[in-house]
Amino acid sequence: MSNFYEERATMIAARDLQDFVPFGRDHCKHHPSALNLQLRQLQPASELWSSDGAAGLVGSLQEVTIHEKHKESWQLRKGVSEIGEEVDYDEELYVAGNMVIWSKGSKSQALAVYKAFTVDSPVQQALWCDFIISQDKSEKAYSSDEVEKCICILQSSCINMHSIEGKDYIASLPFQVANVWPTKYGLLFERSSSSHEMPPVPPRKPLPTLFSMLHPLDEITPLVCKSGSLFGSSRVQYVVDHAMKIVSLNTDPSIVMTYDTVQGLHSVWALRRVKPEEENVVLKFSEQGGTPQNVATSSSLTAHLRSLSKGDSPVTSPFQNYSIHSQSRSASSPSLHSRSPSISNMAALSRAHSPALGVHSFSGVQRFSLSSHNQSPKRHSVSHSPSCTSNDSFLAPETEPIVPELCIDHLWTEAITSTREKNSQASKVFITSDLCGQKFLCFLVESQLQLRCVKFQESNDKTQLIFGSVTNIQAKDAAPVEIDTMLVLEGSGNLVLYTGVVRVGKVFIPGLPTPSLTMSSAMPRPSTPLDSASTPKPLSKLLGSLDEVVLLSPVQELRDSSKLHDSLYNEDCTFQQLGTYIHSIRDPVHNRVTLELSNGSMVRITIPEIATSELVQTCLQAITFILPKEIAVQMLVKWYNVHSAPGGPSYHSEWNLFVTCLMNLMGYNTDRLAWTRNFDFEGSLSPVIAPKKARPSETGSDDDWEYLLNSDYHQNVESHLLTKSLCLSPLEVPQTKDEDFSQNISLDSSTLLFLHIPAIFFVLHLVYEELKLNTLMGEGIRSLVDLLVQLARDLKLGPYIDHYYRDYPTLVRAAGQVCTIDEGQTGFMHHPSFFTSEPPSVYQWVSSCLRGEGMPPYPYLPGICERSKLVVLSMALYILGDESSVADEASQYLSRITTAPPKLQTEQEESRLNFKHSTSVSSLAEKLVVWMTNVGFTLRDLETLPFGIALPIRDAIYHCREHPASDWPEAVCLLIGRQDLSKQACEGNLPKGKSSITQVLSSDVPSATETEEEDDGMNDMNQEVMSLIWSEDLRVQDVRRLLQSAHPVRVNVVQYPELSDHEFIEEKENRLLQLCQRTMALPVGRGMFTLFSYHPVPTEPLPIPKLNLTGRAPPRNTTVDLNSGNIDVPPNMTSWASFHNGVAAGLKIAPASQIDSAWIVYNKPKHAELANEYAGFLMALGLNGHLTKLATLNIHDYLTKGHEMTSIGLLLGVSAAKLGTMDMSVTRLLSIHIPALLPPTSTELDVPHNVQVAAVVGIGLVYQGTAHRHTAEVLLAEIGRPPGPEMEYCTDRESYSLAAGLALGMVCLGHGSNLIGMSDLNVPEQLYQYMVGGHRRFQAGMHREKHKSPSYQIKEGDTINVDVTCPGATLALAMIYLKTNNRSIADWLRAPDTMYLLDFVKPEFLLLRTLARCLILWDDILPNSKWVDSNVPQIIRENSISLSEIELPCSEDLNLETLSQAHVYIIAGACLSLGFRFAGSENLSAFNCLHKFAKDFMTYLSAPNASVTGPYNLETCLSVVLLSLAMVMAGSGNLKVLQLCRFLHMKTGGEMNYGFHLAHHMALGLLFLGGGRYSLSTSNSSIAALLCALYPHFPAHSTDNRYHLQALRHLYVLAAEPRLLVPVDVDTDTPCYALLEVTYKGTQWYEQTKEELMAPTLLPELHLLKQITVKGPRYWELLIDLSKGTQHLKSILSKDGVLYVKLRAGQLSYKEDPMGWQSLLAQTVVNRNSEARAFKPETISAFTSDPALLSFAEYFCKPTVNMGQKQEMLDLFSSVLYECVTQETPEMLPACIAMDQAIRRLGRREMSETAELWQMKLVLEFFSSRSPQERLQNPPERGLFRSSEFLPVVKCTIDDALDQWLQAGGDVCVQAYLTEQPCEEAQRSMLACFLVYHSVPAPRHLPAIGLEGSTSFAELLLKCKQLKMPVRALLRLAPLLLGSPQPMVM
Secondary structure (H helix, E strand, O other): OHHHHHHHHOOEEOEEEEEOOOHHHHHHHHOHHHHHHOOOOOOHHHHHOOOOOOOHHHHHHHHHHHHHHHOEEEEEEEOOOOOOOOOOOEEEEEEEOOEEEEEEEOOOOOOEEEEEEEOOOOOOEEEEEEEEEOOOOOOHHHHHOEEEEEEEEEOOOEEEEEEOOOOEEEEEOOOOEEEEEEOOOOEEEEEOOOOOOOOOOOOOOOOOOEEEEOOOOOOOEEOEEEEEOOOOOEEEEEOOOOOEEEEEEEOOOOEEEEEEOOOOEEEEEEEEEOOHHHHHHHHOHHHOOOOHHHHHHOOHHHHHHHHHHOOOOOOOOOOOOOOOOOOOOOOOOOOOHHHOOOOOOOOOOOHHHOOOOOOHHHHHHHOOOOHHHOOOHHHHHOOOOHHHHHHHHHOOOOOOOOOOOEEEEEEEEOOOOOOOOOOOOEEEEEEEEOOOOOEEEEEEEHHHOEEEEEEEEEOOOOOOEEEEEEEEEEOOEEEEEOOOEEEEEOOOOOEEEEEOOEEEEEEEOOOOOOOOOOOOOOOOOOOOHHHHHOOHHHHHHHHHOHHHHHHHOOOHHHHHHHHHOHHHHOOOHHHHHHOOOEEEEEEEEOOEEEEEEOOOOEEEEEOOOOOOOHHHHHHHHHHHHHOOHHHHHHHHHHHHHHHOOOOOOOOOOHHHHHHHHHHHHHOOOHHHOHHHHOOOOOOOOOOOOOHHHOOOOOOOOHHHHHHHHHOHHHHHHHOOHHHHHOOOOOOOOOOHHHHHHHHOEEOOOOOOOHHHHHHHHHHHHHHHHHHOOOHHHHHHHHHHHHHHHHHHHHOOOHHHHHHHHHHOOOOOOOOOOOEEOOHHHHHHOOOOOOOOOOOOOHHHHHHHHHHOOOOOOEEEOOOOOHHHHHHHHHHHHHOOOOHHHHOOOOOOOEEEOOOOOOOOHHHHHHOOOOOOOOOOOOOHHHHHHHHHHHOOOOHHHHHHOOHHHHHHHHHHHHHHHHOOEOOOOHHHHHHOOOHHHHHHHHHHHOOOOOOOHHHHOOOOOOOHHHHHOOOOOOOOOOHHHHHHHOOOOOHHHHHHHHHOOOOOEEOOOOOOOOOOHHHHHHHHHHHHHHHHHHHHHHHHHHHHHOOOOEOOOOOOOOOOOOOOOOEEEOOOOEEEOHHHOOOOOOOOOOHHHHHHHHHHHHHOEOOOOOOOHHHHHHOOOOOHHHHHHHHHHHHHHHHOOOHHHOOHHHHHHHHHOOOHHHHHHHHHHHHHHOOOOOOHHHHHHHHOOOHHHOOOOOOOOOOOHHHHHHHHHHHHHHOOOOOOHHHHHHHHHHHOOOOOOOOOOOOOHHHHHHHHHHHHHHHOOOOOOOOOOOHHHOHHHHHHHHHHOOEOOOOOOOOOHHHOOOOOOOOOOOEOOHHHHHHHHHHHHHHHOOOOOOHHHHHHOOOOOOHHHHOOOOHHHHHHHHHHHHHHOHHHOOOOHHHHHHOOOHHHHHHOOOOOOOOOOOOOOOOHHHHHHHHHHHHHHHHHHHHHHOOOOOOHHHHHHHHHHHHHHHHHHHOOOHHHHOHHHHHHHHHHHHHHHHHHOOOOOOHHHHHHHHHHHHOOOOOOOHHHHHHHHHHHHHHOHHHHOEEEOOOHHHHHHHHHHOOOOOOOOOOOOOOOOHHHHHHHHHHEEEOEEEEEEOOOOEEOOEEEEEEEOOOOOOOOEEEEEEEOEEOOOHHHEEEEEEOOOOEOOEEEEOOOOOHHHHHHHHOOOEEEEOEOOOOOOOOOOOOOOOOHHHHHHHOOOOHHHHOOHHHHHHHOOOHHHHHHHHHHOOOOOOOOOHHHHHHHHHHHHHHHHHOOOHHHHHHHHHHHHHHHHHHOOOOOOOHHHHHHHHHHHHHHOOOHHHHHOOOOOOOOOOOOOHHHHHHHHHHHHHHHHHHHHHHHHHHHHHOOOOOOHHHHHHHHHHHHHOOOOOHHHHHHHOOOOOOOHHHHHHHHHHHOOOHHHHHHHHHHHHOOOOOOOO
16 A cells, blocks of 8 residues: 555646537537437438438448448647637637538636538548748748638538638639648648558659648649758758658647658658749759650649639549659668668759640650660750750640749757657657757657657747757657646556656546556456457558558557557556556547546546745745756756645645745745644645655654644644633643754755755845735745845855845844854855845836936846836936947846856956936936836736835836827826827728728718618718808708708699699699709719718618609698699700719718628619619729729629719719729720720720710829820820711710810829820920811821721811810810919910900800919919909900999990809819819909909899890809809808708799709709818819819700710719818827817918817818827827828828817816806815815716725715814825815826825834835835936926925825834844844834834944044035935934934934
């Protein structure tokens, strides 16, 4: 039995035993495809072998026997979360039959199916793989690429890949795949070699066996291999060797392990991307001794792979029927020479050596003489025979070679042993690391029952892996465990834990019997002799047919068979007789593994962590860091055995266990040390520690009794009341024992860690200092002090003991038990170089830093003392102002501790430097904050720092919070507590369309009334923001009423007595026809109003409101309809109106929406009559950029339908979406529709005229601003295109010419005179001729032929028809010279100033000329009426009639009509140019000027002699002026303009035709552009778009496209830009008002100016602005600096303009408190006198929404009845709270209260530890220090505690308390301390407080300066200068040192 006990003793207990069943198995049963299997209760995977349910029992029995083994497989991995945070669960991928099931789950949450896939044929393998989506294939780019996480499912002929994002790919496989491996780069395929192919006939070339695929859409490419040959040169070739099988593949490091079946050797290769030079070697077959036949067969592999990937995947090996040209060795002589680690010594295989093209007629080519191919290496340099060219005709058409992507590079091959068996292929390979981080590659060779471990490490430059020695461990199975260990199943059935190759101990599994020899051997043996005799055969058979096994299941089967015959290998067979034993280990994830038992069940166990408590983990890390690796491993193994023994420790006693273990290892006898002796362990001490107790004797001994008497338990019982009441006398504990304890305990110097005690002590001290910086680790520190004090005493380190005493006076007793260390042994101890005699103290360091004294670098342990490092560096940066401290790794303030050999001590002494202050510290605070977030410091870390240390950091944060930069990353904003900014930053990083902003700013739920009535297309507007912008009135509802076209109109006609009923109906219908002209014009305006306001749901079609052309007649509300046949309705009247309606609906879709090609097609209407709407919808999608997502196929589809409208919408849409890109595919698309762009010989296509117009404008859009010569040349000619001989080009020529002009203008937009390479085209002169007329020039260019014969319809003669060409030419000139201020061109465009010339120009064209002239002289435009009038020539001004006069002046030579028409048109042109110049600017003078002219025109219209000018002309001019007015006020919703529009909306009779309605409602739409969120831009591109959209000739009726294509009216979208800034309160997530200050850059017209705006508001154009700030007392300041670039602001505006703002404490929003009289600060001003008392806790909710502060006020500041003593506390809390909140520093509240508590404790003299006193000292030092920040500037007005009375009070109170103690006898104590005498226990804690607070140096420093003999204070002061002791402390010490009786400070 004793034997058994010892076995138990060194065991490691596994935890969490639970049964394991793959989750997928159960899910499969319920999966729909498994229904037909319910008949035969088989596991569902058997559907593989019979898919019909009625196969009957016989079939199923056969299947069971044959296929039982290959049924299912699964793999587990550690959970991967989408976002990247740590997750602790397993993911399982389960394969059975045609199903793959992926599930996730953990201990805490149940498993759940994540995805299930069912495929068409049996699944051969399923795996996870991450593909890289990148353009750059280089190794460097790898780290930064996005990764597409996929699941890959291999079937026999194809592989399916499904990505997490939901993309699916299928790749067909060009060969039979034996195995797929996921790699770091993509997938790796292993081609299965079929038996036909194996013995290559000598003259054939082998084919590659390994292939890679880097992305599902990439080609499958062969793998290249680079190996060293016998002669040391490396050679590069394809992997062609069938003997080489991949055993395993690892992604990090990226290595492949292969096994050579011929030689029986394993090799390791590095997998990487191919380098270009290797690619070239493989692809250049010509250099490789390429003979003609090679060339001939070149590319056959390519062709073969490609032909196959087209889908006909072969069932057997595709290559068996090709003759393969090979020079491989014959299979019969595998001589050792040819099997060197290089794969084989054949020449590198190239494309040329692949199989021939598989066309049998090629057989002739393949019978070559082989003479040129003998194997002498000399042949490779033979020059090619000339005949090689002749064979090129054999090459396949697809000869483009497949470029290899990946390469395997040889790293290591195991040594060749003489006894090596065949078939010793590894069945399992994994990488494990030991507890010290050394890595091993382990592979399990099952046939030998060996686990071979190869040690490897990275080379110093991280590029290579270096492999070391091999260690063999006897094992039957093994698996890695992530806590740096691995589990090994020994042949005997024991489960053993190893770390690296060091054995840790057996694993004890509670609930499974342990293998033991004492059990009875009566149970029958499971294998009979008969079986065992026949074993060799099946084994060899199985191993022989390994390849086939691998195909269908993991190598499980191999194991199973060998398990039956365990008796062959097992010496202690008895183990099996238990019936259940472990026979394999699988699926290791983190520290969990599954054990397969022999009875087929599985259990999952958890191997315990190395330590659970944070403190023990840190200490272990530190000690391992400092010890040599071998010793560290031994120590950790010891500790692990102690910690994980069965019935291991609870969390609480883990520390005690650790101390005991550590001290034992150092040579202490912990039983005899007083403080470790009393550790109370649950359970006995583990035998590893106390070997004496290993065998409990039956009788017991006296020691046991004493142990009990000394235990804590005994003392507790003794003091118990019961003991007293029973009068039990206390037992005498024999004292003798204690005395011999204290006599001398010497350390055992032979133990493992004895020599390293000083090093261990020092690192533990650093851990102690590190823990002091974490307020949550207080308990751990106290435990650590005990250990450190003991070690310091034994090492005789006085300074350290003093240091601990000052920190924890109550824990460190004056005298304690010392263990002697032999003097002789001390010499052997290893004193590391970094050991300092002065204890490093982090508090002391910071304190000196604040006082500006020099300090030695602070030692830190990398990776362990991260907080110390952070604190030291941040102090250096912020307090000392040394910006370089955080710049580089090696800082002068830190000394890294390494285990490297010691440097010379002297150097270290000299490195005590006084820090230099640097000068450029304008923003040290910002530097600090940004640096801290970069190293990962968060608010939670800040809260756990002690308050004194955290204060400087908080101070920096406070300064940053006041004036943050707008472009800081999210983490920084979180740290400084600006949620508004962090939310902005976080929203900014979101991908488009996912932003939650749209939720903030859209009212999703339409109100009930809207849903019931007809949808008018305006429901999705954002009411919340609009109600903020226009809060005073209901103008938005009015606009909706004016623009809706979905309701019947009201037809109000009075029936006169003389009208018959029939006539009356006609009358009504005629009236309705008039009103419908208006209704049909509304959609364009509605599109403007609802621009980009809606995010469609991808599952629903876009709602398009219907165009309602019916009417209702009062009083009976009867329906009036146009279709009754009573009156003539023009045909196709509604076609363009429906088109506009479709555009308006489509323009609602915001550019950020998620839309794809399928959704666009899904919206296609079922009815033909809706086709026009769909055409408009397509155009709108182009305008908002979504049409680029439409597949080319669908575009083609729509165009072939030949529906005119669809073509127009599509062509314009596609062009707008590709604005200015010169996209070739779009150019081709457009050219087909423009005869001039087709070659002269091409077929005449019958393209409808309007489609040609659209295509021409499309060309202009696609080539906008590119000045593309050919395009410009064609368009220039097209402006004057003559009518053709038949009927072509005869109708609507004006619109074509105009389109060509506009397009030409766009192509050369703004290029002016520097049109490069076009001077010979004479563009301006040609355009001038088109404008004023003249003799037609001879048509140059390719289209001469077409224009030879004149038109039979139109007689034009040789002159240019100016009426056709003038508008286009005028606007083309305007656009080419836009904003160039070119006077000479502008003078061409002057209005003529003689009557004679005026007669030659249509008055309408004068409008265009004036407009063009003003656009060219852009900078001369001035917003006043004087400038407008200056455009009118003198002759007109003098003779123009005033329209209000009654009679007309008579004059013969003046044509008054002409003059007045010219006058109004010129003024309209000037007004329009004013509109362009100030578009979207809301310029007040421009508005006033235009408004005046609009009013004037309104009065002219009603003037008596309006007929002279003509009402039509006046209406046109009025419309133009109204549009200009709307352009200036775009998006602003100005009331005066709205009134004008509303007035004109009501005018429906007379001259008011469709075109004028269109203009008026466009003006209304522009005024409310995008619901007030959009405005117009004045960039060149925008002006071009607006010229197309607002062309000042309006259609006469709804089908009129003669002068201007109606579809172009929508191009205004290209000029709209989002400029609304909406402040959103970050706490409530609602839009609110905020004051903005906008700073304009200075220009030639005005200085730099500031303007205050109340947001939400439209901003001016961004290029005019310098910066924008959120101002004001109410919101936190926020600055957006545009001088750095406008990108940040643009992204805010494009995402609905949401700008997050945060209310300051105590403020209300403008909505609740418009005047600012209700805020809390305003109230407190009134009763200033009693500030603290006046503050009522209830009102705090107005200050802050922070729940912590609210509840603090609730619980600590509310007075209750009879407070008494507590009242004073309450007042203090209230005033502190008030101060923190009003000063906006709520984070200081905990610090203030902590300080208050500490002071009270000090007053009561109850300080048990001095940490809080240290903190207060640091706080006071921080505020008395003048940081460099303040030397540069005056102290800031606000800051932490700046104005507070709190700190002075704190200082006085502390001084007071300590001085009182001095007088009350404390001086005696201080005296005793300084002379190193013992002092009484009771005073020790106050003494420590005094020493700490006054920085009294340790007594050992005093003798050095000889203080004793001093006589006067001055002398004392001088001597103490070098001790850096503050004067206030000296004053208190002087009496003691000078020997005068009373202290000097009272």
